[in-house]
Amino acid sequence: MLGAVIREYIATAEPVASTQLVRGYKLDVSPATVRNELAALEDAGLLTHPHTSAGRVPTDLGYRYFIETLMPSPSLRTDEQVTVSHQFQQALQDTAAWLRVAASSLARLTSEASIVTPPASKRTTLRHVEVVPIHERRALLVAVVDGGAVRQQVLELGTATTADQLRTLSTRLTESLGGATATKVHAAVAAEKGADADIARALARILEEYDTSGARELYVDGFQNIMAQPEFAESDRSRAMLSLFEDHTRLAEILPLDLGDGEVHITIGREHRHESLRDCSLVIGRYGATGDVVGFVGVVGPTRMDYARSIGAVRYVGSLMSDLVRVMEGR
Amino acid sequence: MLGAVIREYIATAEPVASTQLVRGYKLDVSPATVRNELAALEDAGLLTHPHTSAGRVPTDLGYRYFIETLMPSPSLRTDEQVTVSHQFQQALQDTAAWLRVAASSLARLTSEASIVTPPASKRTTLRHVEVVPIHERRALLVAVVDGGAVRQQVLELGTATTADQLRTLSTRLTESLGGATATKVHAAVAAEKGADADIARALARILEEYDTSGARELYVDGFQNIMAQPEFAESDRSRAMLSLFEDHTRLAEILPLDLGDGEVHITIGREHRHESLRDCSLVIGRYGATGDVVGFVGVVGPTRMDYARSIGAVRYVGSLMSDLVRVMEGR
DNA sequence: TCTTAGCACTCTCAACGGGAGAGTGCTAAT
DNA sequence: ATTAGCACTCTCCCGTTGAGAGTGCTAAGA
Secondary structure (H helix, E strand, O other), rough: HHHHHHHHHHHHHOEEOOOHHHHHHOOOOOOOHHHHHHHHHHHHOOOOOOOOOOOOOOOOOHHHHHHHHOOOOOOHHHHHHHHHHHHHHOOOOOOOHHHHHHHHHHHHHHOOEEOOOOOOOOOEEEEEEEEEEEOEEEEEEEEEEEOOOOOEEEEEEEOOOOHHHHHHHHHHHHHOOOOOOOHHHHHHHHOOOOOHHHHHHHHHHHHHHOOOOOOOOOOEEOOHHHOOOOOHOOOHHHHHHHHHHHHHHHHHHHOOOOOOOOOOEEEEEEEEEOHOOOEEEEEEEEEEEOOEEEEEEEEEEEEEOHHHHHHHHHHHHHHHHHHHHHHHOOO | HHHHHHHHHHHOOOOOOHHHHHHOOOOOOHHHHHHHHHHHHHHHEEEEEEOOOOEEOOOOHHHHHHHHHOOOOOOHHHHHHHHHHHHHHHOEEEEEHHHHHHHHHHHHHHHOOEEEEEOEEEEOOEEEEEEEEEEEEEEEEEEEEOOEEEEEEEOOOOOOOOHHHHHHHHHHHHHHHOOOEHHHHHHHHHHHOHHHHHHHHHHHHHHHHHHHHOOOEEEEOOOOOOHHHHHOHHHHHHHHHHHHHOOOOHHHHHOOOOOOOOOOOEEEEEHHHHHHHOOOEEEEEOOOOOOOOOEEEEEEEEEOOOHHHHHHHHHHHHHHHHHHHHOOOOO
């Protein structure tokens, strides 16, 4: 019965009436009987109604109970999986596009807003260092880190340096610092002298930036999907959410950093700490390979959301992202 | 007088009444006189009023006239320039952060939404090629292009290859293809054989992607600023705009691709082709160095916007971005 | 004991109307 | 050319009203 109310409410966004349930689900009982049942569910705290003569609406607790005991097992249709997986194949070459593709796939699959963070690692290691000449006293430091991400930085060189010298330097740095963590690179700074120490310091900083597990970057897509929902009709609702996502420093407060691999974490309505997420639910999954490299994919929408679908989509896209990370790790 | 109406309307978002002008600007005439003048401006098409007994509101044409003849010369205060320039200094090292910093600076300066596109070039040249080993049969192709942008791509290698072989290959590719445009790289594909031809093809594709002048990427910030404005109280207004910015393929329709260097292009309300920008104005500037490398910085807001401020901010941030591009070009 | 028909009750929502207030346009006087 | 005075118009707010929806309760029936 609770399932029927939730299904109906998800579809219509209107409070569900007793007669509506009898008709819609061909129940062999009268509306009055249904009303009794609904009243019981309301006493249990799983439903409410906005005013005396309105139909029933699920509470946050109702959704929670539904998800944990009644919900059909979440999975995508095979053809949807194929479509998404195909898009990932296409983006396989261009690593910069992965996160965009993940976000847009999730948004399209669920018709909600999606969020994706880049992979971060607790102990990022350096894979390759290249110093590319720009000018005789200026160069671009390109660092490829474990997981395949590339970071670049402009270097001001103290002395004029030729391309050949830079190439030698690159080779040397890659060999001496390849596989090193931030702390190891820091240790190596002492061994280097003069300008090279500056470069080592810059590398250490780059690695450290990756080590901070809080995501500094966030890919959001499909925000307009949820803005179209009636619960966001007043623009200050969506504005509050948008401001949360535009301010990347507050992101860590949302992400379930202790999430296990392959698990999906769901927060519903008032379970959130943030006032602005009061009427929203988050479905967040973790991706990554060894447990060292970790990123998040998720879906944001009104509490009235198709949880089975969202969970299925988050799981699937998360698994695809994990595959990509594994590819970049050389497995 | 037009200036006074516009100033007042920008500040209050309410239709401006004759008495309000007399009081606010200490005019030595009666409200009736002001009304006569306002009526004349309305006949000229520079003002309207929403209904008979309401104050005056500027028309798109009114704003246009204001900008072109009456507006105070747009520039930022020195301390604001210093603040922004300082933020750019801080981000100087991390090239990936430039665009983010530009977008957030613009948003903060103007309290509007800001848009920034990455620099693109009509004839991108290759600066450096590096093939980084991931696995014995898999590598990461890292290409540094003219302007300092870095693109990466996963390569499946036909045969097992050692790190040393890849290093030699990188050096050879950098030397033979350094400074080459997409077409030249294409020509070189023929000369290469086997797996190396694949790599060359990938490089050519990367360069071509940069050559398409339409921006594929867009940094947006401060969207919540304009959502707070009364003209966006109904959420479908802002939703329409958001959908325009989320769909990057439609961006080229907005950007004034033929804009001269250092110029600022302004479109007001119904001057836009897009229905969803009907009540918005865009202030867009171009940045870039030689004219080869080109990107856009801009501000989006309601037509009721502080144009002087927006133009000043766009000009200044644009010039800072141009400086950065010049740095990356080695000058 | 469970179900259900019947009915009173409550609350929302849309439509209507009137009155206050704001601001204009016009006219006539200076 | 300016302006005082005034009628006119339109919005906005507020209270009222009636229809409609849906419930809760009660009492009768299986």
